[in-house]
Amino acid sequence: xxxxxxxxxxxxxxxxxxxxxxxxxxxxxxxxxxxxxxxxxxxxxxxxxxxxxxxxxxxxxxxxxxxxxxxxxxxxxxxxxxxxxxxxxxxxxxxxxxxxxxxxxxxxxxxxxxxxxxxxxxxxxxxxxxxxxxxxxxxxxxxxxxxxxxxxxxxxxxxxxxxxxxxxxxxxxxxxxxxxxxxxxxxxxxxxxxxxxxxx
Numbered sequence: 001x002x003x004x005x006x007x008x009x010x011x012x013x014x015x016x017x018x019x020x021x022x023x024x025x026x027x028x029x030x031x032x033x034x035x036x037x038x039x040x041x042x043x044x045x046x047x048x049x050x051x052x053x054x055x056x057x058x059x060x061x062x063x064x065x066x067x068x069x070x071x072x073x074x075x076x077x078x079x080x081x082x083x084x085x086x087x088x089x090x091x092x093x094x095x096x097x098x099x100x101x102x103x104x105x106x107x108x109x110x111x112x113x114x115x116x117x118x119x120x121x122x123x124x125x126x127x128x129x130x131x132x133x134x135x136x137x138x139x140x141x142x143x144x145x146x147x148x149x150x151x152x153x154x155x156x157x158x159x160x161x162x163x164x165x166x167x168x169x170x171x172x173x174x175x176x177x178x179x180x181x182x183x184x185x186x187x188x189x190x191x192x193x194x195x196x197x198x199x200x
Contacts, residue, residue, distance in 0.1 A: 039182035052077035
């Protein structure tokens with residue numbers, strides 16, 4: 001289990017700060033998604049997706065809790081499935097993508113919480129406002145990817161995990177339309193990452 005525990009230390013990050021003798025991992029864009037959901041007026045649960053996400057990851061195998069991480073979401077890639085709403089989200093009232101093109105997270109601490117889980121604390125910046133945020137990370141698998149038997153790209157060492165955080169959007173100056181749209185947002189990142197130097 002030790003290798004999986006180590007992988008958990010990668011946390012909800014998609015770009016990790018370099019470390020000595022560390023492996024660098026990069027996200028597979030075709031199997032990485034960033035989802036945000038909220039309560040809509042008490043009638044339904046709604047969600048949106050960000051399509052563009054930057055990241056690589058580096059960590060020392062024997063130092064899970066020493067990992068440091070950051071990731072970036074491209075704000076203009078937001079997609080709710082409703083064109084008019086997307087326009088509002090990209091405008092000054094919400095994400096103001098013209099002036100704040102990225103949503104970022106920089107870790108300040110990593111704590112292993114279980115055989116396959118870690119908690120990653122850090123600083124999240126949205127629309128130029130920075131506040132603390134915590135991601136709960138569950139590692140699904142670490143090792144050779146079975147799809148590598150069919151496609152060269154998937155050969156080598158892979159890591160798959162889900163990272164989840166809950167924030168109040170008003171803390172980042174995004175209070176418009178509360179409580180029609182809930183203050184509380186859930187962020188879910190699902191990703192598969194490949195180790196640098198792996199075959200394929």
